[in-house]
Each structure stands twice: as structure tokens, then as C-alpha cells.
Amino acid sequence: MKFxxxxxxxxxxxxxxxxxxxxxxxxxxxxQIVRLFFYADGVHSASGTIVSPQxxxxxxxxxxxxxxxxxxxxxxxxxxxxxxxxxxxxEARRYEREAANLPAPWVLSGLGQLHEAAQEADRLICFGGD
Amino acid sequence: xxQSLLVISRQAPWNGxxxxxxxxxxxxxxxxxxxxxxxFLDDGVLQLAVGQAPQAVQQKDxxxxxxxxxxxGVEALYACAQSLAQRGLSDxxxxxxxxxxxxxxxxxxxxxxxxxx
Numbered sequence: 285m286k287f288x289x290x291x292x293x294x295x296x297x298x299x300x301x302x303x304x305x306x307x308x309x310x311x312x313x314x315x316q317i318v319r320l321f322f323y324a325d326g327v328h329s330a331s332g333t334i335v336s337p338q339x340x341x342x343x344x345x346x347x348x349x350x351x352x353x354x355x356x357x358x359x360x361x362x363x364x365x366x367x368x369x370x371x372x373x374x375e376a377r378r379y380e381r382e383a384a385n386l387p388a389p390w391v392l393s394g395l396g397q398l399h400e401a402a403q404e405a406d407r408l409i410c411f412g413g414d
Numbered sequence: 415x416x417q418s419l420l421v422i423s424r425q426a427p428w429n430g431x432x433x434x435x436x437x438x439x440x441x442x443x444x445x446x447x448x449x450x451x452x453x454f455l456d457d458g459v460l461q462l463a464v465g466q467a468p469q470a471v472q473q474k475d476x477x478x479x480x481x482x483x484x485x486x487g488v489e490a491l492y493a494c495a496q497s498l499a500q501r502g503l504s505d506x507x508x509x510x511x512x513x514x515x516x517x518x519x520x521x522x523x524x525x526x527x528x529x530x531x
Contacts, residue, residue, distance in 0.1 A: 292531060324435050324531060364435060395442035402527055403417055403448070413530035414424050414432065 286316045288405035290398060293412025294328035295343035303411035304347055311354060319357040319401035322390075326412060327365040330358075333385040352389045357401075362392040418449040420525035423458040427468065427476045433461050436531035437479055444486030451490035451525060452483065453518070454510065459497040462506040480508045494518060 287310050293299045307317060322330050329347055336342035351358040365386065366375060372392055376384035386392065402408040421440045425432030436458070443450035454462055461476055468475045483491060495512040498504070513521060522528060 290529065323439075324432065363438070364431075367431065395439060396446060398439065399419075399443050399446050399448055402419060408419075408527040408529070410529055413422075 285407060286318050286405045288318050288321065288398075288401035288408045290321045290323060290408065290410045291326035291329055291412055292324040292410065292414075294325045295331075295334060295347070297325075297412055299412035300326070300329045300347075301341065301343050303409075304343060304350060306409065306411070308350065317354075317356055318404045319359060319397065320351065321359050321361070321398045321401055323361045323364050323395075323398065324412075325368070327360050327368050327370045330360045330365075330390045331370055331385050332387040333383070348387065348389070356389070358390050359393045359397045359401075360386060360390050361398070362394055365392055416448050417526040418451070418524075419443055419527045419529065420451040420453060420522060422453045422455050422522075422528060422530040423461065424456045424530060426457040426460040427466065428471055428473055429457065432531050433458065433476055434479070436529075437461075437476065437483075439529060439531070440488050441479075441482065441486050444483065444488040447487060449490075450488050451492065451521070452488060453513075453521065454491075454493040454497070455518075456494070456497050457501075459493050459501060459503060459506075462493060462498075462508055462510065463503055464505045464507050466507075477507050483508070492517075492521060 291303045334344045371384050372386040373384045423436035427433045440452045491510040493510040
């Protein structure tokens with residue numbers, strides 16, 4: 285089955301970890317993930333500047349390694365990200381901010397990417413909505 | 415055949431960007447000519463209140479953006495009748511179909527996909 289996965293919560297929320305475990309299980313089960321789309325507070329789950337205590341799970345790092353390891357299409361909504369201070373190098377330069385915190389393999393793009401993924405997938409699975 | 419998407423908006427307009435972000439999903443879907451529905455539920459119905467004064471809490475008025483929905487082809491607009499009644503709202507700033515719990519169940523069932531914000 286082809287899944288599109290949308291995440292709306294930060295890495296501190298249980299739903300971010302649940303989304304990651306679901307995504308891992310989907311691939312292990314032979315399914316396909318057409319795209320991950322991080323929206324609303326979910327953009328924080330892609331942040332590269334989160335520092336977790338050593339004895340706690342670093343969910344943002346696990347997301348990054350999961351995406352990179354599987355070469356997934358992973359999109360962070362640009363409007364949601366900018367207003368929450370999640371910027372890649374290009375946006376940090378454009379808005380003259382001091383730091384960029386959205387490393388590869390994440391890509392900033394628009395809501396059209398969510399709709400496109402939802403159309404392409406058999407199922408859209410959302411995590412962390414209210 | 416496109417998959418239909420129901421956006422369920424549950425946030426009050428002053429409660430952070432949630433209301434705006436739910437609306438943006440609906441507007442973007444409309445811009446792509448997708449079959450989109452928008453349901454206002456729980457505190458989300460407060461977005462429909464008439465005579466809001468968002469500038470008093472340094473917020474932008476979302477009502478104008480709501481009016482853009484039909485222009486973007488999003489005409490399937492719904493509100494939970496119970497949520498409206500619980501919050502004392504009779505008039506709404508946008509024409510919406512009011513649904514009871516059976517109507518809500520049928521609505522959610524009718525759509526291929528659902529996003530709740």
C-alpha cells in the first residue's frame with residue numbers, strides 16, 4: 285500500500301514518535317511512503333538544532349536518519365516553518381536570520397505537496413492533529 | 415477521479431495559527447481543483463462568529479480569508495450544530511450547512527480522507 289504521512293506535532297509529543305514508528309513499520313512491511321509532510325507544529329520535528337538529554341530519545345534526529353537512510357521524499361511546509369523559526373540555509377539568508385536549522389534531507393515547500401501526496405497515496409495517515 | 419478530503423477545523427481563531435493553517439489546507443486544495451470539504455467543529459465554530467474584534471488582541475481578521483473559500487471552489491462548508499449552540503452562536507459570518515451528530519458521522523464517512531487541525 286502507498287502511504288502519505290502528515291505530522292502536526294513537535295518531537296516532544298508522543299504522536300511524533302508514533303508517526304516515526306508507524307513509518308518504520310510501513311517500510312518493514314513492504315509498503316511504500318510516497319511522502320512525509322510536516323505541517324503546523326510538526327515542522328519542529330524536522331529541526332536540526334534540538335538537543336536532547338543523553339538518556340532521552342532524540343526523535344528529531346531519528347526522523348532525520350530515517351529519512352536519509354531510506355531516501356524518502358520529506359517535505360516541511362515553508363509557511364508553517366518560517367513562522368516557527370525552522371529555516372534552511374536559503375531562507376536564513378533570504379530573511380537575514382543568524383542560523384539555519386533545517387538540514388538535508390528535508391525540503392521546504394508548499395501545501396500543494398501535501399495534496400499531491402494525498403492524491404497519489406492509497407491512504408493519508410495524519411499524526412498529532414487536535 | 416480525485417480523492418476527496420475533509421478538513422476539520424477545531425481551533426478558535428485566537429488560539430495560535432491552527433485555524434489559519436486548517437483554512438490554508440482547504441484553500442490550497444481548492445486552488446488545485448480538488449474536492450475539498452471544510453467542517454468547523456468544537457472551538458473551530460468560533461471562527462464563524464459575527465462581529466469579531468481580532469485587532470483587540472493584535473490578531474488578523476480571519477473572516478475575510480473565510481470568504482475566499484467559494485472563490486477557491488471550496489463550497490462544501492459545514493458546522494457542527496451542537497458546537498454552535500454550546501457557544502451561543504446563531505448567526506454565522508459564512509454560509510455553512512449545520513449538521514447534527516448523525517449528519518457529522520455521514521459527512522466524515524463520505525470523504526476519502528480527513529485532516530483534523
